[in-house]
Amino acid sequence: MGSLDGAIMTGFICRLCxxxxxxxxxxxxEEGRRLKLVSKIKEYLPVKIDPGDxxxxxxxxxxxxxxxxxxxxxxxxTLARKRLSK
Numbered sequence: 001m002g003s004l005d006g007a008i009m010t011g012f013i014c015r016l017c018x019x020x021x022x023x024x025x026x027x028x029x030e031e032g033r034r035l036k037l038v039s040k041i042k043e044y045l046p047v048k049i050d051p052g053d054x055x056x057x058x059x060x061x062x063x064x065x066x067x068x069x070x071x072x073x074x075x076x077x078t079l080a081r082k083r084l085s086k
Contacts (some may be wrong), residue, residue, distance in 0.1 A: 014060035014077035016047070016067075035064065040071050 012024045028051055029036045037059060041047055044067070051057075059067075 001015035001033065005042065006042070012037075012058040014058060014063055015049075015056045015057045016041075016059055016063040019075060021058075024060050027057050027059055032059070035068070037067070040067050044070055044074065 012021065013019070014021050014024060015027065025035070025037070027033050027041075027049070032038070039047055041049055
């Protein structure tokens, strides 16, 4: 049997929206690390996350999408600011 670290899980609660979802990503798992979920959450959201806390370690795809969109927007703003300040 494989590790839960690399799994995309089904039927878990999202850490960000607290809704039960059919498909979630483990934020400390392989996919969560690839997407850099923990660092993006810490950078953009007023949410404290620690591997040892008792709260869910899973995030739904809708919240991941929103987090990724926000990250993209912040990168675009940063690049625009650099270009405009020259």
